[in-house]
Amino acid sequence: MDVLKQLLGRLHPLVVHLPIGFIILGLLLQWYDRKTKHHNAVISLIYLWAGTFAILACITGYLQYMGEGYSFDTVKWHLWAGIATAIFSFVMYYKVKGSKAFAPISKIPMGILSFIFLFLISFTGHLGGNITHGEDYLIEPLPNSVRSALGFDTYEDKEIALNEDNWSESLIYEDVVAPILNNRCVSCHNPKKNKGELLLDSAEGMLKGGESGETLLAQNAEKSELFKRMNLPVSDEDHMPPEEKTQPSKEELLLIGAWLDAGHPFEGTIGEAGMAKELFEPFFPKKHDFDYPDIEVAEAPIDSINVIKKNNIHVDRISKGTNFLTVSCINDPSFTDADFELLQPIAQQIAVLDLGGTQVTDAIFEKLAILPHLTVLKIDNTQVTGTNIGLLAPSNYLKLINLTATKFQKVHLNALEQFKALKKVYLYRTGIDASGVKTLNNGQIIIDYGDYQLPPIPADTIIY
Amino acid sequence: MKDKIERLIQEKLVREAEVNTRRHFIKSCAQGMGGIALSSIFMGCDPLGKPKTNSSMGFSERDLNPLATLSPPYAPKVKSVIYLHMAGAPSQLEMFDYKPQLQKYDGQDCPQSLLEGKKFAFIKGTPKLLGPQAEFKQEGESGNWVSNFLPHFKKVVDEVAFLKAVNTDQFNHGPAQLFMHTGSPRLGRPSIGAWATYGLGSENQNLPGFVVLTSGGNSPDAGKSVWGSGFLPSVYQGVQCRSKGDPVLYIEDPEGITRDLKKNTIKTINEINKKEYAKYADPEILARINQYEMAYRMQIAVPEVMNINSEPEHIKQMYGVEPGKESFANNCLLARKLVEDGVRFVQLFDWGWDTHGNIREGSIDLGLRNKCREIDRPITALILDLKQRGLLDDTLIVWGGEFGRTPMQENRGNKKMAYKGRDHHGDAFTMWMAGGGIKKGASFGQTDDIGFSAVEGRVSVHDVHATILHLLGFDHEQFTYEFQGRNFRLTDVEGEIIKEILA
Structure with missing residues (x-):
């Protein structure tokens, strides 16, 4: 017998949907039929069925409450609301049928009764859902801000703030x-x-x-x-x-x-x-270690970008998450100092600039000084000698200069000493003796002269 | 739903069209109206999945030039990748994974517990364990182990990060190579290089975005699918270049066709195409015009970049190149030149690492040592050369095979082999990466005392892919392409970034 009770109890989540369906069907039909009142007989029958199944739902619901060990506090509102819905179904049945059995009810307008009915079934259903899915089932997917605005507790807003120093x-x-x-x-x-x-x-x-x-x-x-x-x-x-x-x-x-x-x-x-x-x-907070400054900048004007692109110069945002640009003249080896004018409109956004293999000369450094956010400068395989490179020294972000295969002069190494943010300089194939200073500014700036050798060793020629 | 089904139908038509393009094309032209049908079919083949309208003409730069550069979703650490694949699977136990305990057990039967439930390509019955055939030393400041088979490489050991316990579930060359390069052991998926060029384009408008170079006398067992484009538009597949003869087959003009005549031919064809475009306004026609022009430019640019003779003598010596021959050293030097010129993905395959011990070349103590010599100097030179030019900051180098080799000596047909050799083994093998965003001198993962399985830091092929995409600025879970009604990823439904080797 206990088995049967428990089994019936577990049918509750199935059975409850029948009265819900009937009631909604009845209400819709009432609305559809509000002018002509042709279908009252059908509607009353629907409410009779709704009431019958609501009683069945109440019985199975009670069995489930008994069999599954819910506390009365958890289910009480759902239980009372369920019983109320069942009773109200019969009230509606008599009302629609036009029965005079309940005099006071017959005076209340149909519209008001229908609204109460709709509210009852929705409320009961919602309370039932809360029991099975948890009270915050509908709240949980909302963003934290909306949840706290609605007065619900949020549990996902604590940050772990640690840092290197303490x-x-x-x-x-x-x-x-x-x-x-x-x-x-x-x-x-x-x-x-x-x-x-x-x-x-x-x-x-x-x-x-x-x-x-x-x-x-x-x-x-x-x-x-x-x-x-x-x-x-x-x-x-x-x-x-x-x-x-x-x-x-x-x-x-x-x-x-x-x-x-x-x-x-x-x-x-x-x-x-x-x-x-x-x-x-x-x-620890993530170090910003990318080729652009850790600040925000306005978007570059799209018209200027299109003009630059038409001139065969690459312009792309470094990533979709930043407005900083990487610019490369790889397809435009004829680029000269004068062509730099093209880049003026995007001066704020240029972070990586590749002028490798172009026709630029030392005059370019004066122009480059107007780029406030320049972070990486590649000017390899050009005729620059380094005169005026010191104009870039105040840059807050310039961390890398590639001067490979240029005419860079040793005397200008002194100018590099003054650079604020510089970390790395490539000077391979500049003719500067690789035995010179390896670092500047107490190790802040590392100079790579390259010219690495792999002298022959006996193993190179031994064939097994 | 309806538009999904329509998409599927379109995709099917495009596939069909790709199979018999030429016949289809001629037929369509003959029928006149067919041409219009074809153009509408190709409209469904938008390389970005959704039309972009930032150009004045109403379609994107990408429609005209499929290799136009795109910004990655996240800040990238590298711009280019050089992937060095040792086809045949090199023995980690003679190169990087030092197992002194294995020497002690040399010649003893392999414990049954290790063999249970395992499949090997050739090993039968109970094989005997085989001690390391190389001598190992800790090198550099990192103290990572390198064998005496790689006397040059030890000088750059502090530049690389090792993965000592990579795992694959494939134990035959073809499927394992496909898995390593496309994320699936079966045919049909795009390779890493195809994904990279699809997602980022390529900077140099005169060169292909994805170049493949092979050496060792043979192509990889898995065939050209390892650099294929799978379901991505075929423009993203790798272009195989040769270090001997014409760098790209048929790149030279045929005899009697001068450069001027070629120029005029292309000019005329493009004029016809432009008229065609004026009629039908199909962006595919513009893309075709663009590609004729690119091919024309490539005829000059490719032979130029593929010519290693223009390099100074000391650089040629550093790599140990053999001009005029097909060699791994030549390919390494070419890889540097290509990356220097803005090529996105350079894929090197070196064949001949399948050391079973059945022949002298395939022995672990002789043949393998020769193969190591062939790559030792070039790889070391490649790392140093990229470094001195400041290119190593923007380039990722990946080295590995399709799997590793067993700690047991192979006993094919339950007989003793003529030479010392090892069977295929995917449980745990070594790969390394170097370049931008990589933690220099790191070593992640550990194998057990005999190098059979991972005991710590086991990573999968998908993890390696996730890490490569991460360095290029992609989230491998978001980087997808819709095909046959669902989104595909390089890493399928797996893969975790290997943070332990990232700087």
Whole structure:
């Protein structure tokens, strides 16, 4: 008998859809029929069926509540609303039929009754959905900003802010572990949802453990339920977070493991916990190490770009994520100093400029000085000697100059000394003796004279 | 839904048209109206999947020139790739993966536990373990291991990052090479170079964007599909150039045809095409005009860039080139010249690394050593030459084979082989990368005591692809092409960027 009860109970999610369908059908038909009233007989029949199946839904619903161990608090509103819907179905049945059985009802206009009916079925259905899918089922996909505006808790807004200088002084739990757990776990393991009867939003909750017992084992990440579950293959049923949720990164996982191995301290700094720096490095702010400045710039005028392109000069954004441009004259070896005028309109946006193999001379340096964001300059295989190269020294961003196969003069090395941001200079095939200075400005600027040799060795000629 | 089905039908028609283009074309021309049908068919073959309208004429630069440059979605670390593939699969155990323990077990039976459930190409029964046939030393500041088979390479060991535990599920050359270059062991997918040129175009308008150079006397077992364009427009397939004879077959004008006559011919053809365009306004006609012009320019530019004799003597010596012959050294020097001239992807294949021990050339202690000598100087020179010109900052070099080789001596047909050799083995083998965005001197992954399986840092072929695309400025999960109703990726549904070797 118990088996039958439970089985019937589990049919509830199926059966509930019948009254929903009937009621909506009836309401639509009422609307369609509002002028002519030709179909009242059919509509009343539909509401009779709706009521009958609503009663069936109430019975199976009650059985499910009994059989599946829901608390009364969880289901009470859904239960009462369901019963109300069933009763109201019969009220509507009599009303549409034109029965005089309920005098007070017959005075209320049909429109108002229909609206109440629609509200009842929607509300009941929604409450039912909340029980099976969770209360935030519809809220969850919304962006954090909308969610908090609607007054819902958000669990995904804690950032891990560590940096090179004082990482070891940050608090291990509060600044590192708690944000990871907050961002990946707490949306389910919080006092409201309490999935698996486990709370991961507080030290007490974690120490108490959940349905499967202890969650943390000091000095033993491998055996700690928390780490074990997160480390299972994503396809495994016991893996946490569940497959469809955002997964922690490799680095976050390693850190949780190391924290458990360090005895899961809830107090104290990273330094006091004695954890290795490599674990935290991935969370340091990413160094901007690309060929353009780490600032925003306005978009280059498209007309100017088209004009430049017509002149056989490449202009492309360095990536779709930036307005900075890379410009190359690889297809225009006849480019001269005078042609630089073409590039004037995009002076703000040029970050990488390749003038290799063109006709430019030392006069170009004066013009290049108007490029405020120039980061990489390739001027190899040209006639430049380096006179006036010092005009580029104040640039805040120029980090690389390629002067391979030019007439660059040794005397101008002094001028390079003054460059603010310069890191690398290529001087291969300039005729400057490779035994000269290898670095300038106390190692800030590295000079590569090239001319690498691979002298013959006996092994070159031994054939086995 | 309806437009998906229409797309599929169009795609099918395009494929059909590609199979019998010439016949189709003549037939269509003869029927007059057919020409219009053809042009509408080709409209479905937009290389970008969606029409772009930033040019004044209502179609993009890409419609006219499929190799026009595009910005990558993310900031790139490199502009070009040089991929060095040792076809036949080099032995990691004689080059980079030092296993002193394996020497101890030399000549002993391989433990059964290792053989269970494994498939080998030739090994039968219980093979014997074979100790390393090379001597190893830690080199450079990084202290990474390099064998005495590579006496030059050890000088640049601090420039490269090793992947010591690459894994593939293929153990035969053809499928494994396809997997390594197209992300699938079966035919039909575009190669890495095709993806790169499709996504980025190529800077030099006089040269192909994707050049393939082969050496070692043979083409790779998987055939030209390893540099094919798969379902991408065929303009993105690799162009095979030769270091001996004509760099590209039939690039020279036929006897009796002067450059002027050729110019006039193309001029006339293009004028007819322009009239045709005025009539039908099909951008495909403009693309054709553009390509006639590019081919004409290439006739001059390609022989020029492919001529290594113009290089100074000390550079030729550094690489150890053999002008007039087909050699890996020539190809390495060419790779530098091509990258210097803005070619996007240069693919080198060197054949002859299949060291089973059945013949002298295929022995692990003799033949392999000769092959190592053939690549040792050129690769070292390539790295140093790119570096001194400032090109290594913008270029990625990838080195590897299609799989590795077994720690066991091969026993084909359960007999002792004439020479020492190793069978195909995909569980764990070594690759390396060097250049822009790569962590210099890194080594990621470790194999067990005898070099059979990975114990740490195992990476897949898809991971390698994800990393290459990342360095070029792509997210391998977003970089897709719609074909037969679904989006395809180089990395299919897998692949993770190998952050451990990135700077």
